[in-house]
Each structure stands twice: as structure tokens, then as C-alpha cells.
Amino acid sequence: MNFDQYQTISFTRRKRVLYVTFNRPERLNAVDELMHEELAQVFVDCSRDPDSDLVVVTGAGRAFCAGGDIEWMQDAIDVPSRFEKTAREAKQIVYSLLDCEKPVIAKLNGHATGLGATIALFCDVIFASSKAKIGDPHVSVGFVAGDGGAVIWPQLVGYARAKEYLLTGDLLTADQAAAIGLINHSVPPEELDARVDAFADRLNAGAIKAIRWTKMATNIGLKQLAHSAMDACLAYESLSNVTRDHQEAVNAFREKRAAVFSGE
Structure with missing residues (x-):
């Protein structure tokens, strides 16, 4: 594969392990339009x-991924039709993670928020630095x-806990996240x-086809759920893109001040 075309993601190899690194460290690996395209x-x-x-x-750097870049959010507010492309790509990100036969390990070197958390949680096994938050x-x-949070959180921690964290936006420490x-x-x-390398080597020393296909069998129900829900989830997100509260939050x-929401 030719991975040289990527501009916001870098790649390294160790044995038969491919390391995919979000590479906008100066922005805490926040996702802009180009990175979103590449993630899809x-x-x-x-x-x-x-x-x-x-x-x-x-x-790369201090964070795993800080979610959406704020300037990209403003672009979508200014030209709402751009969100159509974003929605298509958002589905592709989730579906391609679920469809990837290879085990995907998330290594949270730092904070994972918003889309960063979604990508991490759709991975198969998640290791996090104890200093990270999600x-x-x-x-x-x-x-x-x-963009996937409303799908994956309830499957991992149940609906009550999922709604508590999704409705408040509160972050959890890695220790708290592991505990629940x-x-x-x-x-x-x-x-x-x-720890991540040792786990990767353990899987790669196993019956890799059996491991791959076990992952795919386990993902069947999650894929069905994602395909049934993502269109509606993204439609609601599209509606929120043009609200006054979203513009107020971006402003x-x-x-560098607290947002004052009006419910509009």
C-alpha cells in the first residue's frame, strides 16, 4: 500500500504491526477537513x-485526538451544505473500522475527545495512559x-452511564474509564x-485468521446497530450545526470564555 499520500496521518511498521499515528500535534491532532477525508x-x-x-x-505529541478543529466547525456553520460531505465521511470512518478484518488496537497516549473518543472506542482493544482522559x-x-458516540457508548457502559456522559460532555480519567x-x-x-507492543505480538503469534474472523463475528451485531442508527444520528448533528447555541459555543x-446558551 502507498501510505505516502497521507498528509495528516503518519505510518510506521514493526514486524507485521502497522502503526497509524494522527499527526497534527500542534493542534492536539484535532480533525480538520483534510484529516476527516483521510480518516474516511x-x-x-x-x-x-x-x-x-x-x-x-x-x-503524535501530547494528545490522541482532540476531536473536531474549531475552525473547521466554523466553516460548516458558514456553509451548511459542507456537512453533507462530513456526514458521508463520518459513516465511512465508523463502517471502515468495523469492517477492518485486522485487529485494531487504540493506544491513547493522551486525551481522546469527541471524534477522537469515537475512533478509539470503535477499536477492538483500548489501552490508555493513566494520564489520559476520554x-x-x-x-x-x-x-x-x-458521529458514532451515541452508538458505541451504550454498548460499552450501558444506556444510563452513556447518557450521563454524553449529555454532560464530562471527561473520564483513564482509570475511571477502565473501571466502568x-x-x-x-x-x-x-x-x-x-504493554501495547506485547499485546500486539501476542495476537500476531496466534492463529491470525481465526483471530480476524472472531473479530468479524463479534462485530456483526455492532455493524447492524451502526448501520441502523448512523443516518439518524448524523441528521440530528446536521440540525445542531445551524443552531445559535453551536455558533455561540464556537465563538x-x-x-476563551464560557459559552452562554439560549436553547436556540
């Missing part, structure tokens, strides 16, 4: 890559958690690389 394609390419049997997803604060910017089953493991940051973020 990257797991398709990973699945087709003949030189790897397992994928590890992580972030959450889906879409509502904090006046946005519906429509949102992620698999919270580990000391100095041990994160070694407040830019002006």
Missing part, C-alpha cells in the same frame, strides 16, 4: 495492506454526538508502548 479512507487501506496483520492507532463533549460545543468498562486498560505512561471557544 485510512482503515480501508489498513485492511488491504498486505504487509501487516494488526493495526495500532495512536497520536470523553465526548459534543454538547459542550452545542453539537449532537452524532469503557476502555480495556489504564497503564502508567512509561509502560504504555511496551466562546475562540474568545
Whole structure:
């Protein structure tokens, strides 16, 4: 596979493990239009890559992924029709993760929020630095958690806990997330690389076809759920894109102040 075409994601290899690194560290790996386009394609390419049997997803710098870039949000407010493309890509991101036969491990080197949390939670096994936090604060910017959060959170922690965190946008520490089953493991940051590599090597030393197909069998119900819900979730998010509260939240973020919501 030719991964050189990617501009916001970088790739390295160790044995038959492919490391996919979100690479906008100066923006805490926040997702802009180009990165969103690349995220919609990257797991398709990973699945087709003949030189790897397992994928590890992580972030460059201090964060895993800080969700949507605020300037990109303003662009979608200014030209709402652009959200049609965003919605198509959002489905592709989730579906391609679920369709990737190779095990995908999320290595949360730092905070994972919004879309960053969604990508992490749709991975197969999630390791996080104990210093990392995870959450889906879409509502904090006046946005519906429509890009997959409303699908995956209830499956991992139940509907009551999922709604508590999705409706408040509160972040959890890695320890808290592991304790409620949102992620698999919270580990000391100095041990994160070694723990992930050891787990990757364990899987790759196994009967890899049986492991792949077990993943796909396990994902059947989740794929059905995602396909039945994502269109409605993204339609609600599209509606929230043109609300006054969303614009107020974007303005407040830019002006480094608390947002004052009006419910409009």
C-alpha cells in the first residue's frame, strides 16, 4: 500500500504491526477537513495492506485526538451544505473500522475527545495512559454526538452511564474509564508502548485468521446497530450545526470564555 499520500496521518511498521499515528500535534491532532477525508479512507487501506496483520492507532505529541478543529466547525456553520460531505465521511470512518478484518488496537497516549473518543472506542482493544482522559463533549460545543458516540457508548457502559456522559460532555480519567468498562486498560505512561507492543505480538503469534474472523463475528451485531442508527444520528448533528447555541459555543471557544446558551 502507498501510505505516502497521507498528509495528516503518519505510518510506521514493526514486524507485521502497522502503526497509524494522527499527526497534527500542534493542534492536539484535532480533525480538520483534510484529516476527516483521510480518516474516511485510512482503515480501508489498513485492511488491504498486505504487509501487516494488526493495526495500532495512536497520536503524535501530547494528545490522541482532540476531536473536531474549531475552525473547521466554523466553516460548516458558514456553509451548511459542507456537512453533507462530513456526514458521508463520518459513516465511512465508523463502517471502515468495523469492517477492518485486522485487529485494531487504540493506544491513547493522551486525551481522546469527541471524534477522537469515537475512533478509539470503535477499536477492538483500548489501552490508555493513566494520564489520559476520554470523553465526548459534543454538547459542550452545542453539537449532537452524532458521529458514532451515541452508538458505541451504550454498548460499552450501558444506556444510563452513556447518557450521563454524553449529555454532560464530562471527561473520564483513564482509570475511571477502565473501571466502568469503557476502555480495556489504564497503564502508567512509561509502560504504555511496551504493554501495547506485547499485546500486539501476542495476537500476531496466534492463529491470525481465526483471530480476524472472531473479530468479524463479534462485530456483526455492532455493524447492524451502526448501520441502523448512523443516518439518524448524523441528521440530528446536521440540525445542531445551524443552531445559535453551536455558533455561540464556537465563538466562546475562540474568545476563551464560557459559552452562554439560549436553547436556540
